[in-house]
Amino acid sequence: GDSVTQMEGPVTLSEEAFLTINCTYTATGYPSLFWYVQYPGEGLQLLLKATKADDKGSNKGFEATYRKETTSFHLEKGSVQVSDSAVYFCALSQGSQGNLIFGKGTKLSVKP
Amino acid sequence: DAGVTQSPTHLIKTRGQQVTLRCSPKSGHDTVSWYQQALGQGPQFIFQYYEEEERQRGNFPDRFSGHQFPNYSSELNVNALLLGDSALYLCASQGGRIHVARNEQFFGPGTRLTVL
Numbered sequence: 311g312d313s314v315t316q317m318e319g320p321v322t323l324s325e326e327a328f329l330t331i332n333c334t335y336t337a338t339g340y341p342s343l344f345w346y347v348q349y350p351g352e353g354l355q356l357l358l359k360a361t362k363a364d365d366k367g368s369n370k371g372f373e374a375t376y377r378k379e380t381t382s383f384h385l386e387k388g389s390v391q392v393s394d395s396a397v398y399f400c401a402l403s404q405g406s407q408g409n410l411i412f413g414k415g416t417k418l419s420v421k422p
Numbered sequence: 423d424a425g426v427t428q429s430p431t432h433l434i435k436t437r438g439q440q441v442t443l444r445c446s447p448k449s450g451h452d453t454v455s456w457y458q459q460a461l462g463q464g465p466q467f468i469f470q471y472y473e474e475e476e477r478q479r480g481n482f483p484d485r486f487s488g489h490q491f492p493n494y495s496s497e498l499n500v501n502a503l504l505l506g507d508s509a510l511y512l513c514a515s516q517g518g519r520i521h522v523a524r525n526e527q528f529f530g531p532g533t534r535l536t537v538l
Contacts, residue, residue, distance in 0.1 A: 314464075346529075353426075353512055354465070354529040399464050408516065409455060409478055410527060412464030 312337040316400045316413035323390055323420050331385040331416045333374075333400035341404035343367075343376050343383040348397045348415070357385075357398070390420045424449065426515050426530035434536045435503050443498040443533045447515030453477075454496040455527065456488060459510040471496050500535075508537045 317332040335341065345357040345367070358367030363378035372387045383400060400413040427446045435441050447454050453472045457465035467480035471490035485501045494515075500507055511534075514527040 353531040354514075356526055356528075359526065401464075408453075408527070409467040409470055409480065410457075410465070410514075411467070414464045415462075 312341070312402060312404070312411050314400050314402055314411055314413040316398075316416055318414070318416065319397075320417040320419055323418070325392055325420055325422050326389045327420075329385070329387040329390045329394075329418070331398055331400075331418070333383045333385065333413060335381050335383065335400075335402050337381075337402055337404060339404050340378075341402040343374070344401045344403070344410065345372070345374055345383070345385050346399040346401060346412075348399065350396070354399065390418070392420045392422055394418060395420045426513055426528050428511075428513050428530040428533050430533060431531070432534045432536075434538065436538050437503055437505060439503050439537075440499065440501045441503060441535060443500075443511050443513075443535070445496045445498070445513030445515075445530060447494050447496070447513075448517075448528045451515035451517040451528070452494050453516045454490060454494065455514045455516075456496070456498045457512040457514065458482070459512055459532070461509070465512055468498070503537045505537050508535060510534050 313336045342361045344359045346354040347357045358369040360367040360376035366375045374385045397415045397417045399415045401410045429444045455470040456468040459465040469479040474490045487499045490496045510532040512532045513530045516527045
């Protein structure tokens with residue numbers, strides 16, 4: 311079945327460092343890809359999405375490009391802030407159902 | 423515009439009991455999905471409701487059941503609770519009848535269920 315694999319954390323960075331969180335997927339067809347963020351004690355918020363190959367999703371300085379040839383959707387940010395500390399989830403959905411399949415999450419801690 | 427709301431926020435039950443969790447979707451949304459998020463894991467899809475019917479179900483036993491009301495709100499029921507049912511239960515809503523896979527799902531804050 312479809313699945314999502316993302317790099318295990320936790321990831322600890324200093325403020326203004328470059329961030330990459332790797333995400334690869336296994337799926338039949340052409341899924342839509344998402345990054346969600348979960349701040350402590352809160353639900354999930356959609357960070358960005360891409361619906362077809364070579365699309366680039368971006369939001370709040372974060373970017374991810376849908377790479378069909380490598381089945382990847384890596385999350386990047388050029389300069390992280392303390393406020394970016396959260397758990398990041400990569401996810402896919404496809405078909406008419408639209409249910410999301412999530413990776414296990416990567417916890418990011420940004421130190422001042 | 424209110425987002426997705428869930429109640430209660432926290433709940434403590436004992437093994438064998440039954441529990442009902444509630445969700446109100448974002449205004450304008452007609453589809454509700456439920457997810458279970460165990461500690462340190464990603465959310466797992468339980469089921470999805472549309473037009474008051476279960477449209478799709480994940481790999482969860484029949485102890486997990488749901489309902490959608492005419493106003494699109496939804497309930498998740500879990501019978502015969504097990505210790506392993508302790509988790510954060512998330513509700514998500516989305517709108518529209520076409521291109522469902524591309525509709526953004528909006529999540530509520532979740533209900534933290536603890537089974538003792």
